[in-house]
Amino acid sequence: MSDTLLVSTRKGLFWVARKHGCWEIERADFLGDNVSLTLTDLRSGRHFAALDHGHFGVKLHRSTAKGWEEIAAPTYPPKPDDLEENDMWGRPLAWSTARIWALQAGGADESGVIWCGTLPGGLFRSTNHGESWEMVRSLWDHPKRKQWMGGGADLPGIHSISVDPRNSKRIWIAVSTGGIWFTEDAGASWTQRGEGMRAEHVPPELTHDPIAQDVHCLAQCPAAPQRMWVQHHNGIFVSSDEGKTFTEITGVEPSTFGFPVVVHPRDPDTAWFVPEIKDEKRIPRDGRLVVTRTRDGGKSFDVLTKGLPQSHAYDVVYRHALAIDATGDRFAFGSTTGGLWVSEDQGDSWTNVTHTLPPIYAVRFS
Amino acid sequence: MAKVSFTPNIQRHVACPETEAAGGSVREVLNNLFARNPRARAYVLDDQAALRKHMTIFVDGQTIRDRVRLSDPVTASSTIHVFQALSGG
Numbered sequence: 001m002s003d004t005l006l007v008s009t010r011k012g013l014f015w016v017a018r019k020h021g022c023w024e025i026e027r028a029d030f031l032g033d034n035v036s037l038t039l040t041d042l043r044s045g046r047h048f049a050a051l052d053h054g055h056f057g058v059k060l061h062r063s064t065a066k067g068w069e070e071i072a073a074p075t076y077p078p079k080p081d082d083l084e085e086n087d088m089w090g091r092p093l094a095w096s097t098a099r100i101w102a103l104q105a106g107g108a109d110e111s112g113v114i115w116c117g118t119l120p121g122g123l124f125r126s127t128n129h130g131e132s133w134e135m136v137r138s139l140w141d142h143p144k145r146k147q148w149m150g151g152g153a154d155l156p157g158i159h160s161i162s163v164d165p166r167n168s169k170r171i172w173i174a175v176s177t178g179g180i181w182f183t184e185d186a187g188a189s190w191t192q193r194g195e196g197m198r199a200e201h202v203p204p205e206l207t208h209d210p211i212a213q214d215v216h217c218l219a220q221c222p223a224a225p226q227r228m229w230v231q232h233h234n235g236i237f238v239s240s241d242e243g244k245t246f247t248e249i250t251g252v253e254p255s256t257f258g259f260p261v262v263v264h265p266r267d268p269d270t271a272w273f274v275p276e277i278k279d280e281k282r283i284p285r286d287g288r289l290v291v292t293r294t295r296d297g298g299k300s301f302d303v304l305t306k307g308l309p310q311s312h313a314y315d316v317v318y319r320h321a322l323a324i325d326a327t328g329d330r331f332a333f334g335s336t337t338g339g340l341w342v343s344e345d346q347g348d349s350w351t352n353v354t355h356t357l358p359p360i361y362a363v364r365f366s
Numbered sequence: 367m368a369k370v371s372f373t374p375n376i377q378r379h380v381a382c383p384e385t386e387a388a389g390g391s392v393r394e395v396l397n398n399l400f401a402r403n404p405r406a407r408a409y410v411l412d413d414q415a416a417l418r419k420h421m422t423i424f425v426d427g428q429t430i431r432d433r434v435r436l437s438d439p440v441t442a443s444s445t446i447h448v449f450q451a452l453s454g455g
Binding site: 053054055057059070073078095097 | 405412418
């Protein structure tokens with residue numbers, strides 16, 4: 001059971017700790033700087049923090065016994081002079097890390113391996129705890145990669161990386177927008193996954209094309225890896241065959257639009273979402289902040305409100321800002337308006353830790 | 367050798383004291399400078415070694431024209447300022 005949260009915000013990294021039964025902010029690092037994401041590598045005990053300094057670019061820091069140290073950030077390979085590659089806006093595509101959008105430890109049997117997903121779509125792998133990074137060229141050079149498009153950002157990006165707990169060479173990634181991609185040889189080759197998803201934002205002939213899907217977040221059940229949950233741009237989808245095919249979950253109140261999804265570590269039928277009204281109205285319905293939870297694989301949902309603001313709340317919860325700990329009992333989420341809530345009973349009730357943080361990008365249990 | 371100074375805002379991330387470096391172009395001067403201060407490179411240049419989008423460089427008071435190859439000429443008596451653009455904040 002984890003007693004520590006790492007909260008990445010627009011203006012720093014906040015450590016939130018449980019002491020005497022209460023959660024409180026214990027420390028702030030990188031105060032004033034834009035921290036986009038963290039990773040705690042349970043194999044080594046190291047923490048990683050991705051920063052975006054704007055003018056000065058994307059940086060990566062790693063914890064040491066003496067504090068943080070800057071390490072290499074993933075760097076794109078030289079773009080060939082004769083290559084003309086434009087983004088979806090017709091501008092030359094910069095082969096340069098625009099954002100670190102996913103950090104994932106490799107399998108238990110491959111100490112030092114860390115995966116990193118970025119905008120504009122590069123996947124990187126480190127084999128030495130982030131000391132250096134190598135781009136996964138098989139994915140970047142895949143001809144279909146050029147069909148990826150911007151979703152929430154102008155450029156496409158890899159935001160979800162899932163390593164099969166049974167076999168570390170089997171990895172799923174999800175792209176906004178570009179659907180789900182799968183490798184079973186540690187990234188040497190890739191195939192598209194995700195039949196059955198449906199995109200409302202594209203012409204009819206592309207609606208069911210797996211590459212057209214704007215997956216907002218992909219969550220895989222550690223104890224039952226065949227089960228995957230997707231929070232998609234226009235709905236919730238669930239797979240029972242490792243992401244080969246998905247079924248849409250409909251009729252969920254107050255909405256099936258949102259960004260994050262987490263699944264219980266041992267119960268593949270139990271998953272949590274934080275709904276907004278819809279894509280063109282990204283606020284909670286009626287100003288009521290709620291979490292939705294299914295315990296039966298999506299047949300029914302509980303709308304969880306206890307401890308959450310139910311009047312004039314306009315909190316948006318980003319895809320990395322809902323966290324579940326390894327026990328499946330403790331939850332935390334943070335919002336764009338600086339609210340942070342914790343639950344110790346699977347979401348039945350919530351406690352507000354603070355509502356005065358900077359905009360929250362990511363929440364992770366340490 | 368050209369005299370090179372950096373925006374104060376970069377200093378809290380990576381020390382970039384005012385210094386001198388040899389070279390006949392902005393690229394050559396920066397290459398020589400970054401050889402002595404390698405961490406500073408990625409704060410000023412992007413993955414393709416072009417000037418970062420919201421950075422700007424002045425040579426003797428003139429904004430450089432070639433932000434990609436950094437081919438603008440530099441003389442031994444030049445003064446170079448590596449600044450942030452006001453955009454991108």
